[in-house]
Structures are given as C-alpha cells and as structure tokens.
Amino acid sequence: MKRIIGLVSAAIVGAFGATAEAQNYTWKPERPVTIIVPWAAGGSTDQMARIVAAELEAELKQKFVVVNQPGASGSIGTKNALEAARDGYTWAAGAAADVGTYKVLGMLETELKDWNLFFAVANVSAIAVNPNAPYKDFGELLEAWKKNGENISVSTAGLSSAGHNLMESIRANTPIKYRHVTYDGGNPAVIAAVSGEVPVVSQLLVEMSEMIKGKRLRPLAILSDKPISLDGYGEIPPITKWLPNMPAPVNYFGIWAPKGTPDNVIKTMEMVWQNKIAKSEALQKYAASRSALFAPIHGQTAHNEAFKMVRQTAWLYFDAGKAKLSPDTVGIPRL
Amino acid sequence: MNVFDNLQMLGAAFASFASPMILFNVFWATLLGIVIGAMPGLTATMGVALMTTLTYTMAPNSAILVLICIYVGAIYGGSRSAILLNIPGTPASACSTLDGFPLARQGLAGRAMGISTTGSWLGTLFGTMCVALFTPVLGELSLSFGSYEFFWVAVFGIVIAGTLSGGDPLKGYIAGFLGLFVAAIGQETNHNFPRFSFGIKDLEGGIGLLPALVGAFGVAEVLQVMRGPAFKVVSSKVDSVIPRIGDIVRYWRTILRSGAIGTFIGIMPGLGEDTAAWTSYAAARRASKEREKYGKGSVEGLMAAETGESACVPGAIIPVLTLAVPGSAPAAVLLAAMLIHGLNPGPLLMVNTPEFLYQIVAMLIIADMTKLFFGLTLVKPLLWILLVPRERLMPVVFVLCTVGAFAITSRVFDIYVMLAFGLVGFVLRELKFPMAPLILGLVLGELLDKNLLRGLNLSAGDITPFFTRPISGIIAAITLLSILWSIPAVSRRVILLFQRV
Amino acid sequence: MPTFTDKGASLFLAPGIVPGFYGSVLTLLALVLAARSIWRGALRGDKGVGAASGAGDRAGLLRLAIAIVLCLVFAVGLIGLVPFWVAVALFVTSFIVIFEWQPGLGAGARVRPVGTAILQGMIAGLLVTYVFQEVFFVRLP
Numbered sequence: 001m002k003r004i005i006g007l008v009s010a011a012i013v014g015a016f017g018a019t020a021e022a023q024n025y026t027w028k029p030e031r032p033v034t035i036i037v038p039w040a041a042g043g044s045t046d047q048m049a050r051i052v053a054a055e056l057e058a059e060l061k062q063k064f065v066v067v068n069q070p071g072a073s074g075s076i077g078t079k080n081a082l083e084a085a086r087d088g089y090t091w092a093a094g095a096a097a098d099v100g101t102y103k104v105l106g107m108l109e110t111e112l113k114d115w116n117l118f119f120a121v122a123n124v125s126a127i128a129v130n131p132n133a134p135y136k137d138f139g140e141l142l143e144a145w146k147k148n149g150e151n152i153s154v155s156t157a158g159l160s161s162a163g164h165n166l167m168e169s170i171r172a173n174t175p176i177k178y179r180h181v182t183y184d185g186g187n188p189a190v191i192a193a194v195s196g197e198v199p200v201v202s203q204l205l206v207e208m209s210e211m212i213k214g215k216r217l218r219p220l221a222i223l224s225d226k227p228i229s230l231d232g233y234g235e236i237p238p239i240t241k242w243l244p245n246m247p248a249p250v251n252y253f254g255i256w257a258p259k260g261t262p263d264n265v266i267k268t269m270e271m272v273w274q275n276k277i278a279k280s281e282a283l284q285k286y287a288a289s290r291s292a293l294f295a296p297i298h299g300q301t302a303h304n305e306a307f308k309m310v311r312q313t314a315w316l317y318f319d320a321g322k323a324k325l326s327p328d329t330v331g332i333p334r335l
Numbered sequence: 336m337n338v339f340d341n342l343q344m345l346g347a348a349f350a351s352f353a354s355p356m357i358l359f360n361v362f363w364a365t366l367l368g369i370v371i372g373a374m375p376g377l378t379a380t381m382g383v384a385l386m387t388t389l390t391y392t393m394a395p396n397s398a399i400l401v402l403i404c405i406y407v408g409a410i411y412g413g414s415r416s417a418i419l420l421n422i423p424g425t426p427a428s429a430c431s432t433l434d435g436f437p438l439a440r441q442g443l444a445g446r447a448m449g450i451s452t453t454g455s456w457l458g459t460l461f462g463t464m465c466v467a468l469f470t471p472v473l474g475e476l477s478l479s480f481g482s483y484e485f486f487w488v489a490v491f492g493i494v495i496a497g498t499l500s501g502g503d504p505l506k507g508y509i510a511g512f513l514g515l516f517v518a519a520i521g522q523e524t525n526h527n528f529p530r531f532s533f534g535i536k537d538l539e540g541g542i543g544l545l546p547a548l549v550g551a552f553g554v555a556e557v558l559q560v561m562r563g564p565a566f567k568v569v570s571s572k573v574d575s576v577i578p579r580i581g582d583i584v585r586y587w588r589t590i591l592r593s594g595a596i597g598t599f600i601g602i603m604p605g606l607g608e609d610t611a612a613w614t615s616y617a618a619a620r621r622a623s624k625e626r627e628k629y630g631k632g633s634v635e636g637l638m639a640a641e642t643g644e645s646a647c648v649p650g651a652i653i654p655v656l657t658l659a660v661p662g663s664a665p666a667a668v669l670l671a672a673m674l675i676h677g678l679n680p681g682p683l684l685m686v687n688t689p690e691f692l693y694q695i696v697a698m699l700i701i702a703d704m705t706k707l708f709f710g711l712t713l714v715k716p717l718l719w720i721l722l723v724p725r726e727r728l729m730p731v732v733f734v735l736c737t738v739g740a741f742a743i744t745s746r747v748f749d750i751y752v753m754l755a756f757g758l759v760g761f762v763l764r765e766l767k768f769p770m771a772p773l774i775l776g777l778v779l780g781e782l783l784d785k786n787l788l789r790g791l792n793l794s795a796g797d798i799t800p801f802f803t804r805p806i807s808g809i810i811a812a813i814t815l816l817s818i819l820w821s822i823p824a825v826s827r828r829v830i831l832l833f834q835r836v
Numbered sequence: 837m838p839t840f841t842d843k844g845a846s847l848f849l850a851p852g853i854v855p856g857f858y859g860s861v862l863t864l865l866a867l868v869l870a871a872r873s874i875w876r877g878a879l880r881g882d883k884g885v886g887a888a889s890g891a892g893d894r895a896g897l898l899r900l901a902i903a904i905v906l907c908l909v910f911a912v913g914l915i916g917l918v919p920f921w922v923a924v925a926l927f928v929t930s931f932i933v934i935f936e937w938q939p940g941l942g943a944g945a946r947v948r949p950v951g952t953a954i955l956q957g958m959i960a961g962l963l964v965t966y967v968f969q970e971v972f973f974v975r976l977p
Contacts, residue, residue, distance in 0.1 A: 032973055034745070041384040042667035047675055054391040065973040066388055069744045071540020072522050072529075079536060080746065153793055159527045181792055182524045184785065188604070191660050195478035197793065210659050214682025232683075285677055377972065385972060505872070509865045516858045528851040554907070561935070562900035729903075730931035731960050734924050737911050738964060742974040750911050758904070784854045792849055 027268035032063035035091045035255055038077025040070045044206055048253050049093040051282050052120050059276045073160055074098050075107040082110055082258055088265030096252040100310030104317055106324030112310055116266050117302040118273055119254035121287050122295040125166040125223040126205040133199040138221040138242050149177030153198040155189040158182040162251055163202035166223050168316045173246050206290045224248045230291050247335050249308035273298045311335040344690045348697035357397055364401040365705040368408020373416050373424045375553045376739010379409035379665040387672040395676035400698045402672055406665050407702040410608050410648055411455045418447045419720050422553045426544055427608035429774050430616050430640040437632035444721055445714055450634055452710030454641030461594030462649030463699040470692055471685055474657025477602050482790040483801050487810035489783035494817050495617040510768045514776020517542050537748040544777055546740040546752040551770045553736035554757025557729045586638050589619050593642035601650020607663035608644040609778055615643025649699050656680050656692060906931055920976040921961035929957030
C-alpha cells in the first residue's frame, strides 16, 4: 500500500518536476521487465540484482521483476536470457567471469562480447582462516601448502567459483597443493571455516566481512595489488605482498542483455546508468557495508575491464585440464 | 544485561509497530502469505523473494515485518490445500495431507483446520520464545553440525520415511530411494559432471523439488479423483472451527515435543520446514498411544506436523540473527533482504544492536497473532471448496498446478517435470507406493550426496569420523536403532525382554 | 577417455558412487519385494483379488484416459500456442462440458450446464492470468 502511495506521489512529482528528464529516455517499457538471476535467491548476485532492479524501477517507472533460475553453475538461467526475445524485456544478472568462460568450459555457446554489459559492483576474493588455525599470515600458509598441502582443506563455493579460481591462480603462480572441499555456496563455505570443519576458506570478501568483524575469521590476504581496509577490522594485505607476479583482476557483477537488443533500449539503459546508477546511494551504501567496490561502468569500458578476469580464469581452466576448448581459439589471449 | 532491560526492549519494539499503517501492512501481508502458501506451486521462498523487491522503498523495519508476515503466513497457508484437496500448497505441508485430508473426508474439515491453526499458532509461539530466550546459545549450535552430522541426518530422514506414511514399509523405502535417485539427476558439485542428463541442458540443473511435488501430489490427485467414482459431497460441520482447549490439554506433550523438534530443525542450516514437519510427525507417531490412527485422520498427527513446521520458522531465523547463516530457504531470502536494507545480522548483532533481536521477536508474535485471526475467520469461506463438484473444481486445480510449477523459475521445462511426476506418481499411487517418502527422498538426496562425499574428502577417505565425532556418533546410533526397530522380529523380542524384566 | 582419477581427482569423489549406491539398494529392495510377492502367492494360478474389472471400473478408466488426454493437450499443446487466458478458458470449459455430459438430453437441457461451463472457463482464465501476471509478476507463457 505504501508502495502504491509512493508510486502515486512519484508520478505526481514526475508530472510537475522531472518530466523533461524522464522524456529523454527513448525506451519506455510498457510491461514488467524480467531480470533472470541464474543463482538461488539470497546470494550475492541476487542481492545486487534486487537493488539494481529497485533503482531501475524508480527511474523507468516500470516493474523490474527478479526471477531466480538456479542450476548448472548459472548456465541455465543465462541460456534462457540468451534465447528470449531480444526486445529489452529480458536481462540476465551475474558475474562477468562466468559469462565469459561458459564457452571455454563447453557449457554454453556464448562469449563476453555477445552481451551489452552494465556493471554495478566489483567483488574481490580473499583468503581467511579459522581464528584457531596456526597460520599467522599468508606467508606461513603458503609455506604449509608447499610442504604438505594435500592435507590442508580449503573450502570454496565449488568449481569455477571465485574462491576456487583464486586457489587455482595461486597454484599456477607457485607450486602448492591443497585439498579442495566444495560447498553449496559462498556462505556455507565461509561457515565451514568458522565452525572449524576446514581451516581455510577462499571466497569473496563480501561473504566473509561480518565474520571477520565478529572475530570469527582471520583474513590473511585479498586478491588485489592494493591493501583494502574493512570497517571494524583494519587493513587486509594484498596477495601481491607475497606473490608479486600474481595478476589481480577483480570480478564485476551486474546485469546484461544480449547483443541484438534494440538500440533505444541500450541507449536508455546507458543514460540510466549515468544518471541514476552512478549516483545510487543505495548501491554505494551496500557496496561499502559489504566490502565490495562500487563500479557503475558499462559498454566497452565494462567489457575491457571484465575481460582481464575472463582471460585469467579461462586459461586457469585450460591449464587445469577442465576446458573443452583452448581459450585462444575463441579469442581469449593469456593475461 | 538483565531481564528488565530485555523486557523494556521488547516493549519498545511492540510500541514501534503500533501505527495504523504498519498494522495495515501486517494485515495484507499475512493474508497474502496465506494465499501464496495455499496455491500449489507458490512457496514461502518465492513469496518472500517477491516481496523483498516490492518492499524495497519501505523503512527497513516495516519491510522486514512484511516479509516475516509473508513467511509465517505462507507456511501456515500451505496446509489449507493439503487438508481440503490432499494437495500440499508448499513442500512444508506435504506431511499435513497424511492426516488432514482423511479428517476432511470424514466431514471434519472444519475441525482439521482448527487443529492446524492451533498447532501452527502454538508452534510459532514456541519457536519465538526460543528466539527471545536462547538466540545466542542456539545460534552456536548450528556450527556444531558439519558434513558428517548432516549425512546422518539425511540417512535418518530416509529411515523414518519408510515407516512414516503407514502402509507397507518396504514400498515406503523403495519410494524413498526413488526420490533419492531423482535428486541425483543433474550436475554434481565436485566435478560439475552432469548425471543422467543425456545431453539435455535443462536436466543438468536437476529436477526442481517444487514441480515434482506439484506433480506427485497435485496432478496425481486430479487424475485419481477423476478416475474414482464421484464421491459424495461431504458437508462439514462448522461448529468445531474454534480450536478446542481440550486438544491443547490433551496433546500438550506432542505440542511441546514438536515445537522443540521444529525449532531445532529450523536452526540447522540446510534443513527446512518440510523436514521439521516430517520429523515431528514421526516422533509423535513413535510416542503415541493411538498409533493405529496415524494416516487415517489422527488429530495428534496433524497437530504434530503443523506445530513442527510452524516452530521451524522462528528456528530458522535464529542462526540468521547470530551468524548470518540461514536455517531454511525462505530464511536465506530474509537474510538477503536484511542485508539489502543495511541491517547487518551476524556475530556482532548482540553487541551492536541488541534491540533488533527484540524487534524480530515482536514481529514474529505480531505475525503469529494475525495468522491466528485469519485462521479462525477463513475457515467458513474455505469450506465452500468442499461443496464444489469435482468436474468443476479439478480443471481449475490443474490450471493452478501448471501455473504454480511454471511460476517459480518461469521455465516450460518445469511444466513437463510436473506432468511426468504426475503420471508416474499416479501409477505408483495405484500400486500402493506412498508419495511422501518419494518427496522426502528428493528433499534429502542432495543433503546425503554432498555431505557424504564432502565428509570422505575431508577425512581423505577415512570413514571413522562418521562414527567417532560425538554428535555424528549419536545420530548414527539412533539411526541404526531405528532400522533395527523397524524389523518386527527384533522389536518384538526387545519388548518381550522388557516385559520379563 | 580420461577418467576423473586420471585428472588427479580423488577416487571417493567419483560422481557415480552415490547413484551406484542408490541403484544397489533399489535392486535389493526390488528383489525383496519380488520374493515377498512370490512367497505370498504371486505365481499361483488363481487370479487374486485385484483383477476384478467391473463396469464401474471401466467407466473409471475411461474418465482417467479423458482426463490425461485433456491435461496433456492443455499443458503441452495449448500453452504457448494461444494466449494463456484463452488456453485456460478452453481447457476448463471443455473439461467441464465433457465430464458433465449426460447422453440423451435435449438441446434445451444443455444450455444451462454448457453456459455455466463457458462462464467458469472465462472467469478462471481471466482471473488466473490477471492474478499471476499483475500480482505475482509471473510472465506467463
């Protein structure tokens, strides 16, 4: 009810105040727009998508409905977005590194350049340990991995998750071993380290921040070349402190529609991204509280930034023997 | 912090919700929740997720209150269709069909809904008390359950499944393992290897619980009703709508037991309202003096299922508050909504914002009371459903099943899953295979599969942790004893032994 | 084809272990069921109790067959082919008309049941479509 009142008042304000601004948009959706989240409700992609949906709704005066279609590492929902009518009424949400590597993994015929990309936030991966674990800093953990890594369990959200990719890129950089233990998502993987079922977790920092602040997890390093400071904890050192040659791309999260979507839709969305999303307080607050980076970029810039992560990830899969195709055959050079 | 401080915070929380606008929100949200729950296919998870977006512009506390009302209402609403149509509205109320529908067929639909209302109301109240009193302690409990423990929980679930629905235990076990097998379809997590998908992309994602449930119960029920002789319209007595104090007094043990089980299952991440209902039901059956009535319209059985599933709701919220770990699927969405609104539940909650805990308690109590109100007023209108002849009711039910199966992920594939489960489910039902263990197998399959392999991975192939870790060992022992007990020859001898002593 | 263990994965993470276990248990339980049926006289010559097929049962089977066909036509054929509310209206109306059909009635006596059936079909179609599309924001096929 409050919503309806809100809509009505927004409409009144719109009629007198912001009419000119609203009319600049050449695309005015006539029916609700769907955003497919190819992961379960409540996850980090889902949270991001729901905030973006609410912001878009306020700006374009039309419902943006979030539909969860989990399954097969996000490829089912993405496939459905790819196959839907290209009229701007179906979007997909997710992480750029996933969409960019489905083809290499043989999961879905699509590449990063097939999509009009609109990013909202970027997440960094981190490695943390149970507070009782003996590793004081990342250097000690690295030594332990080198010595008898096959007995040190590391929890992640599964194959091709951000955490697993981080572990694999460390392994590609320096000869270590580790026992990979997969969980149903980032949150359960983090909990496993908190409860002590595994000593080490490798996942997105977003998923660990509350536990770190509550002293239930000790962060050792983040995948970045600069340290990051977390409210209520302090500074977390970058992984390049110990592995200087490690490339540290970040993973972008956002929404996208396949190329072939009408120009006026994309033009409108670009304007919304500049007018609204880039100034969105809700997204900035969300990013700050979850230790993510606010990254409202789109178009070619977005593609270029995200492609770094895709290049790194695709070659990791290939080197680990998990790829069905060599990445350079689909135009993904080594980072 | 002393008791007085806590009471003061609770009072302040109630006071903060005493505005006409907020109460109006509570009203429509609970009713919408009940409707969502009663529609086969629309679940509590979907309802909460839908409303998360719709309440985005509200103040954080009002939004969370609306979501909790939806959650509480939907879990309760699912039993309306379970009792009246033998079709559970949500997976949580599959267990309520076992005794609820037989009661309705005996002309006691009004009484059945009264029992369900009482049970559900008391269950949520019990769980809420646990939230208020033990949240910090119970939250930690969820950390003591790891992969080894969850494996045994799943096995225990399968063991009770066989004997659950009355009837032939052997066929129960077969149906249970069929459910487990269906749960194995799709990509497994260790290698992303697609099992039994035959190159069909949609199958790689696995079989959704919801379309399977709607098929096995909904479609199969439609077919069975159309096949059978036209049953006489059972006019229900409306006199017994108001819950009887006598029921509460008589079954207080069952209510307390189910409340405790439901809350406990709620706290466990990965187990939800469905498991809570089944486990409470099985426990009540085992402890009951009138076991032969179970499955044929037992008041106690229905009460146990309803109390268990509704106590699970507050239970699932406990670890959300203390650890930011959801205890069930709807609670996961609730957690996400809290994060979106900038409320940060987790280990720091009790330090930074202890008043939030009492606001949640107040919200749960408000939602529970509103649910009771609707539970009492909606009975009469709902009884009209029983007066509709099957030729007119069943096509609409089938349409709702189809839309429900489709709605959750908007995939036509799910409609086909529903049809397949409807047809296979119908044949299995004709052959006297119970459907309940099949669904329980489907629910627990993932839990069993993943935790077994993860446990083996953690221990490098050593199976001893499955038996030597304390909690794991206890559940293992209970499971093995239950298997032995279900063999008549063994249980008879044990009873004889005790009688001699 | 390289197996998972060749790629360095541990043996107890093989994707087939758990389904293999389910398969063995199902086989075992099936054998027990078969043995029990034989023990209880499945192979004896008499027809048993379940084989009775009276006229009532045959009518039931006919109704079942009609119901299955109608449901399949609706869910597989009609959905996606015509607008959703039309599909629902057609399905509900024809379901009611077919099952309420009593042979040997005059045209006059049919007006009422058929008319209400069409009415119910239209109401169901429009209401379901409206509620799911406008309240629950499901984009129907």
